[in-house]
Amino acid sequence: MIRAEHITKSFEGRTVLNDISATFEKGKTNLIIGRSGSGKTVFLKSLVGLHPVDSGEIYYGDTCFTRLGFRELKAIRRDMGMIFQGGALLDSSSVEENVKLPLDLFTTQSEHEKMERVNFCLERVNLHGANHLYPSELSGGMVKRVAIARAIVLNPKYLFCDEPNSGLDPMTSVVIDHLIQEITKEYNITTIINTHDMNSVMGIGEKIIYIHEGRKWWEGSSADILTSTNKELNEFVFASELAKAARAKL
Amino acid sequence: MNFLKTLGQYFILMGKVFSRPEKARIYYRRTMFEMEALGFNSIVITAIISFFIGAVITIQMAINLESPFIPPMMIGYTTRETMVLEFASTVTALILAGKVGSSIASEIGTMRITEQIDALEIMGVNSASYLILPKVAASMIFFPLLTVLSIFVGVVGGYIMCMFGGVCAPEDYLTGLYFDFRPYSITYTLLKMVVFAYIITSVSAFYGYNARGNSLEVGRASTKAVVISCIVILLMDLVMTQLMLLR
Ligand SMILES: Nc1ncnc2c1ncn2[C@@H]1O[C@H](COP(=O)(O)OP(=O)(O)O)[C@@H](O)[C@H]1O
Ligand SMILES: [Mg+2]
Numbered sequence: 001m002i003r004a005e006h007i008t009k010s011f012e013g014r015t016v017l018n019d020i021s022a023t024f025e026k027g028k029t030n031l032i033i034g035r036s037g038s039g040k041t042v043f044l045k046s047l048v049g050l051h052p053v054d055s056g057e058i059y060y061g062d063t064c065f066t067r068l069g070f071r072e073l074k075a076i077r078r079d080m081g082m083i084f085q086g087g088a089l090l091d092s093s094s095v096e097e098n099v100k101l102p103l104d105l106f107t108t109q110s111e112h113e114k115m116e117r118v119n120f121c122l123e124r125v126n127l128h129g130a131n132h133l134y135p136s137e138l139s140g141g142m143v144k145r146v147a148i149a150r151a152i153v154l155n156p157k158y159l160f161c162d163e164p165n166s167g168l169d170p171m172t173s174v175v176i177d178h179l180i181q182e183i184t185k186e187y188n189i190t191t192i193i194n195t196h197d198m199n200s201v202m203g204i205g206e207k208i209i210y211i212h213e214g215r216k217w218w219e220g221s222s223a224d225i226l227t228s229t230n231k232e233l234n235e236f237v238f239a240s241e242l243a244k245a246a247r248a249k250l
Numbered sequence: 251m252n253f254l255k256t257l258g259q260y261f262i263l264m265g266k267v268f269s270r271p272e273k274a275r276i277y278y279r280r281t282m283f284e285m286e287a288l289g290f291n292s293i294v295i296t297a298i299i300s301f302f303i304g305a306v307i308t309i310q311m312a313i314n315l316e317s318p319f320i321p322p323m324m325i326g327y328t329t330r331e332t333m334v335l336e337f338a339s340t341v342t343a344l345i346l347a348g349k350v351g352s353s354i355a356s357e358i359g360t361m362r363i364t365e366q367i368d369a370l371e372i373m374g375v376n377s378a379s380y381l382i383l384p385k386v387a388a389s390m391i392f393f394p395l396l397t398v399l400s401i402f403v404g405v406v407g408g409y410i411m412c413m414f415g416g417v418c419a420p421e422d423y424l425t426g427l428y429f430d431f432r433p434y435s436i437t438y439t440l441l442k443m444v445v446f447a448y449i450i451t452s453v454s455a456f457y458g459y460n461a462r463g464n465s466l467e468v469g470r471a472s473t474k475a476v477v478i479s480c481i482v483i484l485l486m487d488l489v490m491t492q493l494m495l496l497r
Binding site for chain 2 (some may be wrong): 073084105
């Protein structure tokens with residue numbers, strides 16, 4: 001479980017996150033939704049410590065993350081996996097080397113054991129045989145799958161995904177969403193996903209937090225979201241013609 | 251004020267680079283890789299430029315020293331001194347700043363804006379040390395070898411001009427090459443190159459690491475890396491020459 005309490009963050013005097021509190025549950029796909037520029041990425045990066053927060057506290061289980069020293073921070077980071085919006089694979093390394101890097105850095109396994117784990121993870125994301133390709137040779141969906149494989153290679157307890165299906169076609173998006181959800185259940189991970197894709201919200205949104213202009217505006221489940229009376233949330237949810245038509249039929 | 255802030259940021263980054271390295275074996279592998287990327291791949295350009303400069307200096311000296319009062323061996327002597335004292339370290343370093351510096355800044359800058367550096371940090375890696383230390387180490391080891399190569403090829407370039415260009419008798423040129431040779435000059439030029447190697451890699455890495463935004467910013471960081479590296483190299487050249495030769 002991850003708990004954020006009163007998180008505030010500003011850049012050069014401009015407030016981007018304004019007093020956000022939220023709880024993210026274990027074994028569930030927790031979604032952070034909101035329009036582009038609402039502060040989702042900044043919030044996610046604050047949760048993992050890539051952006052230092054101005055005020056507020058973040059707890060991983062009972063550990064106060066915001067007050068950790070360097071050593072403890074490093075230890076807890078071994079339990080984190082993150083999938084960045086563009087994949088963020090190392091360009092100069094092959095698929096295999098990308099997935100293996102965390103094992104090289106943090107385990108004392110033999111080369112054989114490492115390769116077994118790498119192949120297992122690539123298999124898990126349906127990418128067997130892509131070992132020796134370079135990031136420039138991969139399609140958008142493959143990049144995301146390699147990023148997922150790299151994120152889970154050390155058996156993380158926490159998984160963070162920044163718009164995991166941005167830039168993908170609807171079918172590939174669904175595949176990636178379900179992959180993330182399956183992994184979450186399989187290993188009982190606390191998963192947090194940033195998205196502005198309503199298909200993801202309806203498909204895998206077990207717990208949803210809606211952020212609007214840096215503030216938490218609403219929270220609930222995908223079942224509640226269609227019947228909510230929150231004006232800003234409704235504008236976001238029913239932005240597309242398709243969604244409006246679906247609501248008319250409800 | 252801005253200058254002081256940048257300088258402060260530079261030293262903070264260097265603190266990160268030289269602290270808490272990861273597994274030694276991985277650093278060794280990456281340093282070997284960088285030796286090839288930064289050093290080995292600069293051999294050809296260093297050789298070509300040194301050859302031509304050596305040849306041209308010899309012609310220039312032959313023209314300018316044409317006088318019955320100056321022995322012809324002075325042509326070989328001055329070519330050697332120019333190559334050893336200034337060209338093989340300072341000018342080679344300026345060229346490498348253009349080639350290696352811009353590539354380091356754009357590589358690390360691209361890694362920054364595509365979140366590859368964030369990805370390393372999330373894994374618990376000290377990204378500054380992991381990315382920058384192998385480059386600094388590789389260039390400090392390899393660039394002095396380029397200096398040695400540059401001296402050698404430059405002097406050979408001059409010799410070939412004597413053989414085939416007829417600017418000076420080859421025997422006189424060779425006599426000049428050995429005349430009044432002080433090993434200390436080699437120490438001086440190699441030491442300069444070690445310092446310049448550190449300047450090029452660390453300054454370029456600094457501008458890349460702090461790049462923000464888009465590809466435009468990476469381009470700007472890369473230009474800035476080259477310009478600032480060159481200025482710092484020339485300043486250090488002045489300082490080290492004062493300290494080491496004017497005694
Ligand atoms: N490093 C930064 N420096 C300054 N402003 C930033 C930085 N990162 C994000 N912002 C600003 O914070 C706001 C929220 O951005 P972001 O979290 O990326 O939005 P999104 O919800 O689309 O992920 C934007 O207005 C953006 O300009
Ligand atoms: Mg974003």
